Amino acid sequence: MVQLKAEGIKKSFDGRTVLEGVSLNLREGELVSLLGASGGGKTTLFQILAGLSLPDEGHVYINEEEVTGKPGKISYMLQKDLLLPYRTVEDNVALPLLLSGMKKAEARKKASGYFEMFGLEGTEKKYPSQLSGGMRQRAALLRTYLFSRPIALLDEPFSAIDMLTRHTMHEWYLKVMEEIRLSTLFITHDIDEAVLLSDRICILTGTPGNITKEIIIKEAKPRNKDFHVSEEFLEYKREIIRHMEQS
Incomplete structure (x- = not known):
């Protein structure tokens, strides 16, 4: 198809x-x-x-x-991850859901359901500066996926x-x-x-x-x-x- x-x-x-x-x-x-x-x-x-x-x-x-x-x-992802430095990884990933009108608690819960699949478990409360380059790209890819799948x-x-x-x-x-x-x-x-x-x-x-x-x-x-x-x-x-x- x-x-x-x-x-x-x-x-x-x-x-x-x-x-x-x-x-x-x-x-x-x-x-x-x-x-x-x-x-x-x-x-x-x-x-x-x-x-x-x-x-x-x-x-x-x-x-x-x-x-x-x-x-x-x-969804469209550029070479740079463009993660917001003042937001936690959890809130960076949930951003597309928040922009769509979803409440913060619900958006965080939905986003967190994908953290293990995307290899991001344990990073929810960290900030982008605390992640490796590969982990930042994983977070950016998850945010991209949540923006508009599939x-x-x-x-x-x-x-x-x-x-x-x-x-x-x-x-x-x-x-x-x-x-x-x-x-x-x-x-x-x-x-x-x-x-x-x-x-x-x-x-x-x-x-x-x-x-x-x-x-x-x-x-x-x-x-x-x-x-x-x-x-x-x-x-x-x-x-x-x-x-x-x-x-």
Whole structure:
């Protein structure tokens, strides 16, 4: 089932067309990565999908309902966690529920029900400055999920944490996605990360930007622990790099 669909997206700034004719879809339970060079229009596309920016042309649909230019219909998480330093982790996570009109006690209770699943148990009364980078990202991801499930747009959420923590976060995120049936569209510059996490990879290239190739990762998730050194993994990388160099 297609949950999120964009058709014929075009966007220009100051007379320069950044995106033109962009179409993509996200199916239930999928993780689709969007790869492309810096400045190629990936974040602009995400802002349009999230309803934060209007396209010049094209439409966005969630479960066949048009939501073009309508914010609040989908979750969107930036690279920085943007946790409020003066609020506890519990209250940071519960913020979307409070903004929706839920009373504080009820919002805290609902949010706390997910703390164990998201690996945050014991952090409820701590402040963001007391957490590691990985734990801060977990809190931000839970807040994103509570904002508007079951679709998440993630803009390089793991790029600010070290490699070992990132590997642990990858495994954890895939597990949580499966448990809560979360569908994810994911911006990354990291080809390895895209191949390891994705069901499909969409490559955005050109000026103006368009999706010029889609690669299906055939291996089932969770992937074998040695997948990242397999010939199959390396061939996916070669295919992506060849296409990006030629585009």
